[in-house]
Every structure is written in structure tokens, then in C-alpha cells.
Amino acid sequence: MEKIINGVSRFRREHYLQNQARFEELAAKKQKPIALFITCADSRIDPNLITGTEPGDLFIIRNAGNIVPPHGSPIGGESATVEYAIEVLGIRNIIVCGHSQCGAMGAILDSHNLDELPAVRGWFSNAEATRRIMQQKYPDMSGNDRIVAGTEENVLVQMNNLSTHPCVAARLASGELRVFGWYYDIGAGRVLQFDQREGQFFDLNGEVHAASPLPIRSTMRGAAHLV
Ligand SMILES: [Zn+2]
Known part of the structure; x- marks a missing residue:
């Protein structure tokens, strides 16, 4: 905690x-964020840092696995925050951002024994479609390729x-x-964005992503208006 407490003092003093x-x-002024940014709770993701944005620019939802329960699920923080972002703040851009080395994805794809974590198990049921898609679409994929593809599909x-x-x-x-659908590669410092026309994720900087098996073909399902 010392690092954090000292950081608070330094923030006040310097920044x-x-x-x-x-x-x-x-x-x-009333806040006027550019976008709603939905990402994983993973501590290695810094939304403002990777997007070069400032306080006031991003309205953020974070949880394990960057999950949005569908409409009809018990009312929770996600649905209320999405509704507030759109209806009250007038936000017109939403980014759903998954990331490399996502522990939640590993647990979701491999159906880890979560008997001792009933809240986590219940939460990950919102990503059951991801698990089933991976089984159906990439039955022979393994290792990191599988986590990357699973994260994209999720x-x-x-x-x-x-x-919904x-x-x-x-x-x-x-x-x-x-x-917008994003994939953030922590080690490579890259952000890939889903291109609906191509059905793939592409580097936002337009560079070749040689170190990774990405882009892996993905197909948008049933959401014709999504960009
Ligand atoms: Zn994660």
C-alpha cells in the first residue's frame, strides 16, 4: 500500500x-466522455494510457472478462451503467476491449473447477456462448492461440x-x-480492432502483427448495425 499512498501525495504535488x-x-462542468470503454479488471490494462486520453474522456466499466450480461439478466452494474452512459451522458461510441493473457478467458474456456468460487462461476456463465463457439469452431486449437481466439470471440x-x-x-x-471490438496485446503494446466487413481483427496502427497468430478469422453474429 505504501506505493499507492505515496502515489496519492505525488499526484497532488506534481500532477x-x-x-x-x-x-x-x-x-x-458536467462530464462529456468521448466513449464508454468496457474492459477486463486485469491490472495490466490502463485504458487512458493505451488510448492517450485524459480524465473526462472515458466512461469505464471493468469486470473479470469484459463481460456485458444480456438484457433480461438480473439488473446489475453493467446494464445500469450502459443505460446511464447512453441516455444521460449521450455517449455515442462504445469500445469492448479484451486483452492478451486474460486469466478469465482461461477459466472460461477450460471450465476450471470453480466450486469454491460460486460468484465467479455464476458471472462466467455470461460467457458460456464463447466457450461453446470455441468448441464448435476451433476444436483442435490449443495453447496461446486458443486463448487469443477465445478472447476475440468473447x-x-x-x-x-x-x-440486446x-x-x-x-x-x-x-x-x-x-x-467497436478491440483486442489489446499487453506484451506487444498493440491494439487490434474488429473489422466487420473482413471478419477479422486488425492492428489499429496498420502494422503487420508478426509476433502473434492474429488476426484469426471471426464472424460477427446477428448484429448488423455494429461497426
Ligand atoms: Zn482479463
Whole structure:
């Protein structure tokens, strides 16, 4: 904890005081984020860092596995936050961001024994479609390739879950909302984005992704309006 406590002091001393006017402006105005960013709780992901954004730019939902329970699930933080983002804050861009080396994906794909973690087991049932898709589509895939492909597929599954929420469905239908699927490669420092026309994830920097088996072909299911 010492590192964190000292960090709070350093933030105040070095960052806040040098940018005080900016923080006062943030406090005085209603927030107007550019996008809703939905990603995993993994500590190695820093949404602002990887997108070069500032306080006030991203409205963020984080949980294990970057999961969005579909509409009709018991009301939870995710559905309420998505609804607030769209209806109150007027957000018109949503990013669902999975990542490399995702522990949640490993547990979901391999159906780890989660008897001692009933809350986790219940939560991961929201990604059961991902597990089944992987079984059906890539039965012989193993190792890291399987985790990468599973993470990509899970991003698409959660985008589809997102599109079942009435506020999302309505804005997608009217063309007022865009939903992006991302894969963040921690070790390579790269972000890949799903291209619906190509059915693949591509490096946002347009560079060749030689160190990884990506892009692996994925097919968007049943969400014609998603970008
Ligand atoms: Zn993760």
C-alpha cells in the first residue's frame, strides 16, 4: 500500500498542482466522455494510457472478462451503467476491449473447477456462448492461440450481448451509436480492432502483427448495425 499512498501525495504535488485549472474545469462542468470503454479488471490494462486520453474522456466499466450480461439478466452494474452512459451522458461510441493473457478467458474456456468460487462461476456463465463457439469452431486449437481466439470471440459475444439492451439496440438502429471490438496485446503494446466487413481483427496502427497468430478469422453474429 505504501506505493499507492505515496502515489496519492505525488499526484497532488506534481500532477494536480501543475494542471489545477484543468481539474477545476472538469469539476465545474458536467462530464462529456468521448466513449464508454468496457474492459477486463486485469491490472495490466490502463485504458487512458493505451488510448492517450485524459480524465473526462472515458466512461469505464471493468469486470473479470469484459463481460456485458444480456438484457433480461438480473439488473446489475453493467446494464445500469450502459443505460446511464447512453441516455444521460449521450455517449455515442462504445469500445469492448479484451486483452492478451486474460486469466478469465482461461477459466472460461477450460471450465476450471470453480466450486469454491460460486460468484465467479455464476458471472462466467455470461460467457458460456464463447466457450461453446470455441468448441464448435476451433476444436483442435490449443495453447496461446486458443486463448487469443477465445478472447476475440468473447469480445464479439459481449458486443452482441450489449446490442440486446434496448437503449443500445435503439441507438444502433437509428445509426446514432457505434460499437467497436478491440483486442489489446499487453506484451506487444498493440491494439487490434474488429473489422466487420473482413471478419477479422486488425492492428489499429496498420502494422503487420508478426509476433502473434492474429488476426484469426471471426464472424460477427446477428448484429448488423455494429461497426
Ligand atoms: Zn482479463
